[in-house]
Amino acid sequence: MDVNPLGIILVKNGSRGDRLLFRYPFSGEPILETKAKNKRRNPYSLIEESSATTTPLPQTSNISNGKLAGFSDKVMSNLFAVKNELGDKKFELKVNDVRFVGHPVLLNAQEIQDRPQERRRTSTIILFNIVFALKATLDHDAVDCYHDLSMRLGLALRHEEYRCQFLSLEAKIMVAAHDEASQLPEDGQVSPFQLILERSLLAQHLAQVHEELCRSGIVQVRLNKWIEVSFCLPQKVHRSLATGHPVNYEGLLKGLQSLKPYHTLLLLVERSELLRSLSADASPALRRLLYVESPLCPFYTLAADADLTLPQVFMLAGHLVYWGKATVIYPLCSTNVYVLAPNAPTAISSQLTERFSEQFPGSSLHRVLADFSLPSSLSDKCHPMKFSQHQDQVQQVLWLLRHGLLQQLHTYIYLAPPITPDGGISRLSGRDIGGTGQLGSHGTSSPASTSIPTPTVHEPPPLTHDPPSLTPHPNIHHHNDTTRDALHHAAVQLSQPASESDLGSVCSDERSPSPGVSLSTIPDDSVRRQLDTFLSVAEKEMVMKVEAAQNPEDLKLFSKLVMFFRGKHHLEEMMYRANLRRSQLLQIIDKFRQVLYTCQHPDDSLSLTDQTI
Numbered sequence: 048m049d050v051n052p053l054g055i056i057l058v059k060n061g062s063r064g065d066r067l068l069f070r071y072p073f074s075g076e077p078i079l080e081t082k083a084k085n086k087r088r089n090p091y092s093l094i095e096e097s098s099a100t101t102t103p104l105p106q107t108s109n110i111s112n113g114k115l116a117g118f119s120d121k122v123m124s125n126l127f128a129v130k131n132e133l134g135d136k137k138f139e140l141k142v143n144d145v146r147f148v149g150h151p152v153l154l155n156a157q158e159i160q161d162r163p164q165e166r167r168r169t170s171t172i173i174l175f176n177i178v179f180a181l182k183a184t185l186d187h188d189a190v191d192c193y194h195d196l197s198m199r200l201g202l203a204l205r206h207e208e209y210r211c212q213f214l215s216l217e218a219k220i221m222v223a224a225h226d227e228a229s230q231l232p233e234d235g236q237v238s239p240f241q242l243i244l245e246r247s248l249l250a251q252h253l254a255q256v257h258e259e260l261c262r263s264g265i266v267q268v269r270l271n272k273w274i275e276v277s278f279c280l281p282q283k284v285h286r287s288l289a290t291g292h293p294v295n296y297e298g299l300l301k302g303l304q305s306l307k308p309y310h311t312l313l314l315l316v317e318r319s320e321l322l323r324s325l326s327a328d329a330s331p332a333l334r335r336l337l338y339v340e341s342p343l344c345p346f347y348t349l350a351a352d353a354d355l356t357l358p359q360v361f362m363l364a365g366h367l368v369y370w371g372k373a374t375v376i377y378p379l380c381s382t383n384v385y386v387l388a389p390n391a392p393t394a395i396s397s398q399l400t401e402r403f404s405e406q407f408p409g410s411s412l413h414r415v416l417a418d419f420s421l422p423s424s425l426s427d428k429c430h431p432m433k434f435s436q437h438q439d440q441v442q443q444v445l446w447l448l449r450h451g452l453l454q455q456l457h458t459y460i461y462l463a464p465p466i467t468p469d470g471g472i473s474r475l476s477g478r479d480i481g482g483t484g485q486l487g488s489h490g491t492s493s494p495a496s497t498s499i500p501t502p503t504v505h506e507p508p509p510l511t512h513d514p515p516s517l518t519p520h521p522n523i524h525h526h527n528d529t530t531r532d533a534l535h536h537a538a539v540q541l542s543q544p545a546s547e548s549d550l551g552s553v554c555s556d557e558r559s560p561s562p563g564v565s566l567s568t569i570p571d572d573s574v575r576r577q578l579d580t581f582l583s584v585a586e587k588e589m590v591m592k593v594e595a596a597q598n599p600e601d602l603k604l605f606s607k608l609v610m611f612f613r614g615k616h617h618l619e620e621m622m623y624r625a626n627l628r629r630s631q632l633l634q635i636i637d638k639f640r641q642v643l644y645t646c647q648h649p650d651d652s653l654s655l656t657d658q659t660i
Contacts, residue, residue, distance in 0.1 A: 601635060
């Protein structure tokens with residue numbers, strides 16, 4: 048959907064009445080039309096130009112060639128120069144296929160007059176309104192963003208009016224240009240808005256706002272060379288990296304709330320370019336974060352390197368993502384599994400083909416994409432003895448991720464005991480293995496084998512403090528108090544995220560697990576209560592028939608992880624939540640493979656640039 052504004056309008060209301068000061072874009076056509084209407088009718092003409100009995104057809108559209116049309120200056124000044132009672136509130140008006148949105152600002156508000164330090168000198172302007180003309184079909188979230196921009200510009204302009212009467216001086220320039228244009232002869236007619244644009248600094252600011260909204264969706268203007276107004280139109284900035292379609296705005300905001308310590312940033316622009324674009328008063332914390340940013344390090348490592356707290360890193364990362372400067376991924380490692388994105392442009396004439404060749408001379412984009420037509424890990428593509436080639440392949444994968452051509456797959460675990468044709472549970476032997484059927488609509492199960500598929504990243508996705516799988520099964524026959532105590536114990540134990548010092552176990556199998564709850568301290572009756580809480584009687588019976596269940600330590604570890612075996616948490620999340628090494632997790636899944644299914648599909652919670660409207 049096109050979110051570009053049709054125009055920007057400035058009107059004022061004062062002691063001398065209301066008036067439209069400036070509009071952009073503009074043309075000379077309205078002046079010619081006005082003169083044609085005021086032209087005296089020829090009484091000797093034999094052709095009847097109009098008839099009193101003919102009713103003109105109502106106008107149903109006010110958009111012409113992507114611009115606002117059909118409104119005279121007087122009509123717009125009457126519509127937008129509202130009464131004082133509507134000041135400092137959201138203004139919204141729909142006429143035919145055009146929606147006007149603004150934020151009228153009062154200059155004689157009582158709360159301002161009561162403060163002597165901000166009391167302004169006498170001015171004839173009582174209220175002004177910066178209005179954006181939009182298509183009526185525009186989503187309401189985009190309309191709210193335009194209202195926010197109108198309010199930002201209005202407040203900054205009011206500040207400058209109180210500081211140095213900037214608005215009053217600019218209004219005099221605009222009114223003088225209107226008067227001068229009206230006195231020009233017919234053969235020298237010039238649009239008054241053209242004269243205003245050449246003479247007025249405020250008009251140039253408003254034109255710059257309109258142009259930047261249409262070009263990039265990011266506005267950075269320094270009003271009166273004093274106050275900087277920055278604004279991002281997310282519906283314009285955030286487009287699918289591969290297809291260019293608009294991204295779901297609500298999905299974007301939801302993804303920004305899902306940032307976790309084990310995620311990381313991937314810059315979509317060059318770091319040097321981003322640092323140059325920062326204003327002089329930008330946060331020093333943001334600069335420190337950009338200096339240490341690396342797609343190989345999770346947020347908790349970046350926070351330690353930049354001497355920041357995790358909440359600060361989350362806020363700065365969300366800021367960069369919102370402004371379209373970065374996206375959130377899982378740190379790059381050899382176990383990550385990637386596959387070609389379903390919406391990736393594979394046409395030979397794609398513009399990305401030339402850009403890839405310029406970035407990596409001698410390499411073919413389509414050849415690299417063909418390598419990921421099936422799920423593949425980075426370790427499968429990199430030769431351990433060719434370090435330089437390994438570095439090139441890592442940079443190519445990062446380039447593909449920046450442009451949305453690859454998506455990462457994660458391994459999820461399902462507890463699914465085999466079922467016999469008559470509906471009963473089959474007996475298991477030591478040679479039985481996981482199932483091979485279709486598991487839901489999100490992905491396919493792994494083929495029958497003695498080991499699970501290659502796992503993915505070491506950083507798990509977000510998990511709420513109360514996982515859905517913590518709900519006890521209805522087929523529990525224990526006493527209510529016992530069940531409640533067991534559930535509370537499990538929720539307290541597993542809802543606490545690992546500390547920053549404990550997160551080392553997430554990133555490498557070679558690191559020891561961080562201090563936590565030792566499995567040897569869990570009594571046997573606690574293991575039984577865990578299994579009874581989260582498993583049905585039939586499921587518990589099948590689990591106990593597995594050979595590994597006869598080992599007390601394996602059964603303890605399985606009971607600790609059983610709540611994650613519902614297909615809602617992938618391997619890396621289990622590692623973080625249960626504070627385990629990858630090798631420990633893979634071993635216990637392999638030992639209980641008779642009752643566990645594996646499935647690979649993307650993590651939708653962080654698909655910030657792929658959720659199109």
